[in-house]
Amino acid sequence: MTFCGLLPLLLLFSISSTPKTTANLEGDALFSLRRALKDPGNVLQSWDPTLVNPCTWFHVTCDQHNRVTRLDLGNAKLTGRLVPELGRLDHLQYLELYRNNLVGPIPKQLGELKSLVSLDLYHNNLTGPIPPSLSRLTNLRFLRLNGNKLSGKIPRKLTKLRNLKSFNVSNNDLCGTIPTSGSFYKFTEKSYLNNAKLKGPELMGSVSYDIGCD
Ligand SMILES: *[C@@H]1O[C@H](CO)[C@@H](O)[C@H](O)[C@H]1NC(C)=O
């Protein structure tokens, strides 16, 4: 074989023999969360960023391809803020962080979690708006944000979420009117309790009734 014939082989060999980068993007994303949280109960103690993937960490579940599908950290005494890096877990189906003491905003990057079925952030101390980006979570069935300090309007775009079965924003500081279009026809006032500035349902079919917050 001529050298020219050998060259592609040499190239191929040098590429495949480069040590496989131990890219662990999902582990890194989760570790960013760990760094942003206080964990007095040590529930995140097993989260070792030097492992090849986070699939053996407690409270993390992966599929057969070692992609993270669940984060189960409800009732875990965690305090601190959510991080935008969570948006990188694009196989995540269940994000369970209810009944902690999380503060700060819901990162808009959670709208990148294409596989998400359940977003449970209820009973924390989250502030700021409900990100309109959550309307991109087309598989979402459970969206429970009750018992926080969320403010602003309920994004109208959320009514596009066809699969939404359970929606609760009770006990927040939301304002404006209650959407009734799209998948929201099925939710009752029990989804909206105790938001002093929320003004009641918008008129059916009337987009112009989507008024502001003052
Ligand atoms: C939210 O913060 C208040 C103090 O600002 C505190 O009393 C309350 O227990 C917190 N709620 C949760 C669910 O941690």
Ligand SMILES: *[C@@H]1O[C@H](CO)[C@@H](O)[C@H](O)[C@H]1NC(C)=O
């Ligand atoms: C929403 O949560 C509140 C408690 O924060 C509860 O009282 C209410 O029944 C819940 N609504 C639905 C529809 O489950």
